[in-house]
Amino acid sequence: MPVRFKKLIVVGLLVVLPLCGVWQIGLGSYIHAKAILAQFLLETAWSETLKGHKEVKPWPWADTWPVCRLTVPRLGISRIVLAGASGSSLAFGPGHLFGSATSGEYGNTVIAGHRDTHFKFLQELKTGDAIQLQTSNGGNIRYRISEIRVIHETETHYLARTDANILTLITCYPFNAISAGGPMRYIVIATPEITNGKMI
Amino acid sequence: MKFQKPGLIMLSTLRCIFAGIITGTLTNCILVLLVMLLSAPAGATAMDDMTAADMNRIEDPSHVRQGTLLFKGEQDFSRAPILRTDVQINVTGMIARATVKQHFRNPDTTWKEGIYVFPLPEDAAVDHLRMHIGQRVIEGRIQERQQARKEYEQARSEGKKASLVEQERPNIFTTSVANIGPHEEIVIEIEYQHVVQYDTGAFRLRFPMVVAPRYIPGQPVTPNEITVDTFDGSGWAVSTDQVRDASRITPPVLHPGQGKINPVNLQVHLDAGFSLQHITSSYHNIDIKQENETGYRLTLGNNTHADRDFELIWTPEPAEQPRAAFFSEHKNGKQYGLIMMLPPEQTSGEVLNREVIFVIDTSGSMSGTSIVQAKAGLELALAKLKPGDRFNIIQFNSYTELLFQIPQPVTHQSLRQAGNYVRNLQAQGGTEMATALQAALNQTTEHAAVRQVIFLTDGSIGNEDELFRIIRQQLGNSRLFTVGIGSAPNSHFMSRAADFGRGTYTYIGKVEEVQEKMQILFNKLQHPVLTDIQLTWGDNLTVEAWPQKIPDLYLGEPLLISLEAASLPETLHISGMVSNSKWNSTMKLQNGKKQTGISVLWARKKIAALMDQLNSRTEQDEVRQMIIDTALAHHLVSKFTSLVVIDVTPARVREEILKSQSMPVNLPAGWEYEKVFGQLPQTATGSELFLIRGMLLLVTGLLFAVFSRKFTRCYACQV
Numbered sequence: 001m002p003v004r005f006k007k008l009i010v011v012g013l014l015v016v017l018p019l020c021g022v023w024q025i026g027l028g029s030y031i032h033a034k035a036i037l038a039q040f041l042l043e044t045a046w047s048e049t050l051k052g053h054k055e056v057k058p059w060p061w062a063d064t065w066p067v068c069r070l071t072v073p074r075l076g077i078s079r080i081v082l083a084g085a086s087g088s089s090l091a092f093g094p095g096h097l098f099g100s101a102t103s104g105e106y107g108n109t110v111i112a113g114h115r116d117t118h119f120k121f122l123q124e125l126k127t128g129d130a131i132q133l134q135t136s137n138g139g140n141i142r143y144r145i146s147e148i149r150v151i152h153e154t155e156t157h158y159l160a161r162t163d164a165n166i167l168t169l170i171t172c173y174p175f176n177a178i179s180a181g182g183p184m185r186y187i188v189i190a191t192p193e194i195t196n197g198k199m200i
Numbered sequence: 201m202k203f204q205k206p207g208l209i210m211l212s213t214l215r216c217i218f219a220g221i222i223t224g225t226l227t228n229c230i231l232v233l234l235v236m237l238l239s240a241p242a243g244a245t246a247m248d249d250m251t252a253a254d255m256n257r258i259e260d261p262s263h264v265r266q267g268t269l270l271f272k273g274e275q276d277f278s279r280a281p282i283l284r285t286d287v288q289i290n291v292t293g294m295i296a297r298a299t300v301k302q303h304f305r306n307p308d309t310t311w312k313e314g315i316y317v318f319p320l321p322e323d324a325a326v327d328h329l330r331m332h333i334g335q336r337v338i339e340g341r342i343q344e345r346q347q348a349r350k351e352y353e354q355a356r357s358e359g360k361k362a363s364l365v366e367q368e369r370p371n372i373f374t375t376s377v378a379n380i381g382p383h384e385e386i387v388i389e390i391e392y393q394h395v396v397q398y399d400t401g402a403f404r405l406r407f408p409m410v411v412a413p414r415y416i417p418g419q420p421v422t423p424n425e426i427t428v429d430t431f432d433g434s435g436w437a438v439s440t441d442q443v444r445d446a447s448r449i450t451p452p453v454l455h456p457g458q459g460k461i462n463p464v465n466l467q468v469h470l471d472a473g474f475s476l477q478h479i480t481s482s483y484h485n486i487d488i489k490q491e492n493e494t495g496y497r498l499t500l501g502n503n504t505h506a507d508r509d510f511e512l513i514w515t516p517e518p519a520e521q522p523r524a525a526f527f528s529e530h531k532n533g534k535q536y537g538l539i540m541m542l543p544p545e546q547t548s549g550e551v552l553n554r555e556v557i558f559v560i561d562t563s564g565s566m567s568g569t570s571i572v573q574a575k576a577g578l579e580l581a582l583a584k585l586k587p588g589d590r591f592n593i594i595q596f597n598s599y600t601e602l603l604f605q606i607p608q609p610v611t612h613q614s615l616r617q618a619g620n621y622v623r624n625l626q627a628q629g630g631t632e633m634a635t636a637l638q639a640a641l642n643q644t645t646e647h648a649a650v651r652q653v654i655f656l657t658d659g660s661i662g663n664e665d666e667l668f669r670i671i672r673q674q675l676g677n678s679r680l681f682t683v684g685i686g687s688a689p690n691s692h693f694m695s696r697a698a699d700f701g702r703g704t705y706t707y708i709g710k711v712e713e714v715q716e717k718m719q720i721l722f723n724k725l726q727h728p729v730l731t732d733i734q735l736t737w738g739d740n741l742t743v744e745a746w747p748q749k750i751p752d753l754y755l756g757e758p759l760l761i762s763l764e765a766a767s768l769p770e771t772l773h774i775s776g777m778v779s780n781s782k783w784n785s786t787m788k789l790q791n792g793k794k795q796t797g798i799s800v801l802w803a804r805k806k807i808a809a810l811m812d813q814l815n816s817r818t819e820q821d822e823v824r825q826m827i828i829d830t831a832l833a834h835h836l837v838s839k840f841t842s843l844v845v846i847d848v849t850p851a852r853v854r855e856e857i858l859k860s861q862s863m864p865v866n867l868p869a870g871w872e873y874e875k876v877f878g879q880l881p882q883t884a885t886g887s888e889l890f891l892i893r894g895m896l897l898l899v900t901g902l903l904f905a906v907f908s909r910k911f912t913r914c915y916a917c918q919v
Contacts, residue, residue, distance in 0.1 A: 010908045017904060021897030028890030085881040097881070112881040116888055153880045172884035178892060180884035 031091070035117040038092035042066050042080035049136050055083075064089035067096050068103040069134040070111065077121050085112040094118045100159060100168075103133045103141065108162040112170040115186070119171035122188055131167065131190050143167045143190035153183045165192050277454065280861040281306050281314035281380055285506065287407065287466040293473045294525060294540060295797055296396050296405055298324075302388045306380040311852050313356065313378045313860040317451040318506075319408035321394050322371040322692040325804035327835045328391035329843035331363050331377075340365070340845035342835045344828060348842035352376065359852035363388050365843045368448050369664065370808070371692040372411055373837070379852045390843075393797050394804075398522075398540065400720050400756035402515045403472065409464060409506035412688040412868045413453055413565060413876050414662040415631035418442030443662040450662070454864040456873055460505035461866060468498040468512060474520040482511040483687065483709055507866040508687035509709065526792035528768060529799050535768045536799040539761040541787060543753060546728045546778050554650045554725075555590045555607055556581075557640045557678075560622075561657035561685070563597040563631035569711070569870030570686035571627040574656045576714040577683060578622050581654060584722055585610045592643065593618055596636035597629035607643060628875055631661050634670060641674040651678045652725060653701070659690030665815055667693070671700040679703045681721065688868035696812075704754050724754040728779040733759065738771030746805040762802040768792075803834035811839065 038058070045058035046066045055065040064082040071078045081103075085095035094113030101107030113119030131143045150173050151158065158168060166189055173186035286301040300320075306312045320326065329340030340363070343351065348364060355362035356378035363386075364376045373390075380386050397404040418440030439446040454461055470479070471494055479488055485501035498512065516522065525540040558581060560574055578593070585591055589610045593603040603621050608614045640653045659682075661667070671680060680701020684694040685708055698705040706721045708714055733750035737743045745763040753759060759774065772787045810827045814820055824840060831841040852858065867873055 010904075013904055014901065014908060017897050017901030021894045021899075021901060024890045024894030024897060026894070028887045028892075028894060031885045031887035031890070087882065090881070090883065091885075095881070112883050115884050117885065119883065151880075153874075156877055156880060159880070170880055170883060172882070177884070179889050180886050181882065182884070185880045185883070 032117060034091055035093075035114070039080060039118075042082070042093055046080050050138055054136075058092070064092070064095070066093075067136060070094065071132045071134070072121065072125070072129065073132065074129055075121055075124055079113070079118050081111055085110075090114055094169075097159065101165075103135045106163075106165050108160065108166050108168055109133070110159055110168045110170065115171040115173065115175050119169065120175065122169060122171050122186060123175045125188055130193075131169075133167065142193045144193055145188055145190045147189040149187055149189075151185050151187055153185055155185075158187055158189075166190065167192075277452070277864045279308045279310075279312075279859075280863050281312050281377070283314075283316060283462050283863055285462065285464045287464065289405065289407065289466070289468045291396060291405060291468065291470045291472070292795065293471075293527065293793065294395055294398065294403075294538070295393060295527070295795065295801070297393045297797060298391065298407070300390045300392070302375055302390070303385055304377050304380055304388065305385040306383060309382045311382070311856055311858045312380045313376065313858055314380060314863055315860065316375045316377075316863045317368070317411050317449065317865070318373055318375065319371050319411050319688075320373055320392060321406055321408065322695055323394045323804060323808070324371075324392040325394060325800045325834075326365065326367070326373065326390060326392040326837040326843070327800055328389070329363065329365050329845050330389040331361065331845045331847065332387035332389065333361060333847060336847075338845050338847055340843040342832055342837070342841055343844055344832075345840050345842045348844040351846060352378065352844050355846040356858070359850040359854060359856075359858075361386065361847040361851050363845050365390060365837055367837050367839055367842070368445060369692055370811075371408065371690070372449050374448065379858060381851060393800055395538070395760065395801060398542075398758050400723075401521060402513050405468070405512040406691065407466065407510040408688060408691065409508060409510060410462075410688050410865050410868055411449065411451060412658065412660050412686075412690070412871070414446075414450055414660050414690075415563060415565065416440055416443045416446040416450070416662045417630070417632055417634070418663070442666060446662050452862055452864045453867050453873075453877070456867050460507060461864065462506040464500070464504050464506050466500040466504070466510060469495070470498060470512075470514065471495045472514060472516065474516045474522065477515045477517050479512070479514045482513060482713070483508055484510055486512075505866060508869040509689070511707075511709065524787060526787075526789055527795045527798050528792040529794065529796055531799045534799070535765050536802050537761075537763045537765075537768060537789070537792065538798050538801055539763070539772065539787070539789070540758050541774065541785070542756075542758045543730050543776075543783070543785070545755065546730070552650045553588045553590075554652055556585065557592050557594065557607065557643060557651075557653045558582075559594045559596070559636055559640045559653060559655045559657075560625065561597075561631065561633070562595045562625050562627045562629075563660070564628050564875035565631065565658055565660040565871065566685065567627040567872040567875035570658055571625065573708050573711050573714055574683075574685045575622055575625060576711055577656055577685075577708055577718050579619070580714060580718045581722075582615060582618055582622070585615070587611075591618070593621060594636050594640055595625060596632060597627070598632055599629075600632065600636040600639055602639060633657070633661055633667055634663070637667060637670050638674060641670070641676065641678055641680075651676075652703070653678050653680045654683065654721075655680060655697070656683045656685055657693075658686040658688075659684060659693035659697075661690070661693070664690075664693050664696070668696060668700050668812075669815060671697060675701055681706070681725070683708060683718075683721070686868065687870050699751055702752050704757065720756070724756070727755040729754055730776045730778055730783065733774065733776040735761065736773040736775075737765075737769040738773070739769055741765055741767065741769045743769055744806075746802065747809050762798075762805040764799070764802050800834055800836065803830050803836055806830050807836065807838050 041058045045056040046069060048056040049066055057065055064084050066080045067083050068081045069078060070081050080093050082089040082093045082095050083098070085097045089095045090113065094111050096102070097110040097112065100110035103109050115122070125145060125148065127145050127148060129145045131145065133141045133143070135141065169188040171186050172180070172182060173184040175186070281304045284303040284305070287298060289296055289298040302316065304314045331338045331340070345366065352362050352364040359379055362378045366374045368374060375388055377386055377388060473494060475494055479496060479498070481498070484504060487499045487501065489497045491497055500510070523542045527538045529536045558578055560578055562571065566574060587610055590607040591610060592607040595601050603618060640655070680697060681703040682694045682698045682705040684691065684705060687709060689707060694705040694707070704721070704724055706717050708717050730753040733753070735745060735750070743763050743765040745761050750759065768789055770789060772789055774785045774787070776783045807827055807830055810823050814823050827838055828840050831838040837843055
């Protein structure tokens with residue numbers, strides 16, 4: 001009896017442990033797969049948006065839509081930014097905070113993204129780097145990074161409206177933390193390049 | 201046998217790895233596809249839910265997404281002046297006279313101006329200001345607001361020590377102190393007086409300690425549009441078109457993680473004039489010492505910080521329950537009086553069918569202990585509904601949402617639906633109160649004889665006047681009952697909204713009080729009300745009595761009248777209506793107790809009444825002038841008059857810089873900081889944790905496979 005019982009546990013564990021492992025790896029890679037795959041789907045929606053359509057949903061049941069494209073030429077990075085920074089839109093791309101200035105509008109444009117997917121590249125940015133935003137009417141705004149800092153999640157004044165035109169990128173910090181939900185944030189502030197009094 | 205072992209282990213290991221990789225990849229692929237597909241119906245259901253909720257949701261486009269301006273300014277308060285407060289309150293009969301000493305200490309080596317926003321009871325008559333510099337004491341003077349500010353600012357720039365006390369709301373004041381030297385302490389002493397509340401057999405004294413963060417609705421206005429004088433960088437809310445002085449009523453709030461500041465010492469000397477059955481402090485530990493037959497000395501426990509209201513309740517021995525009181529004062533050739541009279545309890549008449557609209561505040565400021573209290577109160581009120589009544593529930597934060605499109609009859613079904621709705625309420629978002637108030641007042645009323653709106657909120661808003669206007673204009677035949685929730689409710693809003701709404705107000709400060717306080721409210725709702733109260737003074741004397749329009753009186757509420765006359769009238773005749781029958785009473789005004797400060801109370805009552813007229817009458821300049829005249833004559837701080845004190849000798853030489861700093865306040869007890877001020881978005885996924893956990897599990901499984909082989913083999917050998 002004890003022998004059979006032990007055997008049962010052994011066999012059980014032999015099955016359960018790898019299965020759980022596979023399940024967890026599945027969950028982990030699903031997040032990445034979704035993040036990468038979604039950006040491809042978003043490309044189509046973005047080109048539709050550039051053609052003049054408004055709030056193009058990348059898939060029929062989506063509750064978000066692309067609002068601008070963010071590129072960093074030095075790193076060869078290109079990301080389609082979605083409307084809203086809720087958990088459901090951040091899974092597919094960086095999110096533009098509702099209520100902050102839309103790209104191209106005067107004020108503080110705030111974009112947040114996950115530190116382990118779309119905004120992982122933020123750790124490679126340096127002060128002085130160029131960032132470009134392509135707006136939905138096809139225009140391009142070039143920003144230069146003026147400030148990079150680590151802040152606490154309660155310092156919400158970084159989201160406040162400003163008179164000056166700035167771009168604020170937010171992601172979680174530290175970049176290599178294992179679990180999510182930490183209180184620190186990494187923020188990158190960029191100001192537009194001005195030529196002949198006009199933004200380029 | 202022995203040689204086969206490593207081969208077998210290798211084999212099983214490989215098998216395991218392969219199985220892991222293959223199943224892993226396969227599952228991943230299937231999962232990705234599956235979840236992509238599965239998320240479709242999930243998304244669709246979410247949308248269905250949305251539309252269901254949206255049906256009863258009222259959105260006013262001009263309100264939505266505008267007012268969420270609760271961003272906080274400066275973080276580093278280490279160099280701002282440090283505050284400590286000593287409070288001494290003397291209660292004689294029904295009158296409380298309080299001295300508040302604010303100690304401003306400069307921890308820095310530079311010169312400072314400290315700006316402190318603090319609360320006082322909403323009926324406080326502030327009539328004295330003194331500045332203590334070392335051993336010297338300088339008495340303040342009352343001035344028109346602009347003039348007082350001008351004098352203060354001039355003294356500030358000349359390097360003289362000066363202080364200014366201004367009123368922002370009847371229950372919010374600002375103390376400014378200029379030119380506090382390096383490591384110096386200046387003490388500002390403020391004196392005020394008010395009437396203690398007498399209701400349902402108990403006397404209540406309230407001393408608020410902190411101005412809770414206020415929600416500021418409306419569109420931001422740029423500084424040059426602001427007509428009210430502002431101070432730089434002190435408030436965290438931007439002034440808006442609806443609340444032009446927002447930055448003056450929103451002091452910066454310290455994150456609770458940084459500890460508590462602003463310690464308070466408080467002592468009450470209580471002489472009620474009769475022997476007491478109970479004395480209790482509702483929210484603080486106090487030490488009670490009896491000094492003589494009717495006198496007590498009460499001391500607040502050490503280590504108290506300004507983060508909630510202080511409330512003291514005392515009840516007389518049943519035999520000594522006062523039914524009437526008369527206090528008088530002779531001052532500057534005039535007679536002043538304060539009359540209190542408790543109408544006899546009316547037996548309840550026929551039970552009328554009611555329509556009850558519950559309005560519950562589910563904004564971010566209610567998060568924490570407040571929403572628990574509000575839900576408990578609401579659940580209790582639902583249980584009190586009777587068949588034949590109709591009801592509805594309205595919740596509001598950034599949006600207003602109605603449980604039912606129109607009020608529903610009380611049935612098992614509707615009550616169950618309401619119960620579920622209340623249980624699932626969550627507090628977050630803004631406080632767009634106006635839409636909810638309008639919805640509550642404007643719903644159909646055909647079915648019920650009595651219409652009651654029960655409004656549960658902490659009143660943490662900055663646009664009181666706009667809301668009062670809505671109540672005045674749209675009340676109709678509804679009655680509004682405010683229930684103030686939480687540790688630091690806006691008492692000005694609670695009491696005035698109930699006045700304009702011809703109802704009453706109730707406070708619930710902790711969940712243990714819900715049962716008792718709501719029961720008092722239910723009793724008031726069920727008993728007939730004394731309405732249309734008229735006063736006739738004997739001897740044809742000219743008497744100026746305030747309030748001029750006497751509010752309706754509910755069960756247990758006394759009539760309170762302040763009067764001024766050349767000589768005191770001998771009698772007062774009072775008449776009113778109780779459920780369609782006339783009620784009369786006559787009082788002989790003789791042998792009243794002489795007491796100082798009665799004139800001040802009269803002036804404060806008059807100013808309060810005139811301030812209401814200011815919002816409704818057209819000849820505003822005239823009313824404004826009357827307020828200023830009354831305030832100046834009685835040395836009172838008002839919206840248009842301030843107390844200012846200036847030391848004549850300059851202290852700071854012009855070369856030294858003066859830094860102006862607004863002083864932080866605590867977050868009220870039980871509040872959740874992040875729910876009020878927001879927080880930056882969550883920007884990390886659990887992917888790495890999942891991957892690492894998965895790998896670990898696989899490796900463990902592998903090792904286990906290896907060892908279990910060994911184990912079963914050896915076991916077999918033995919057999």
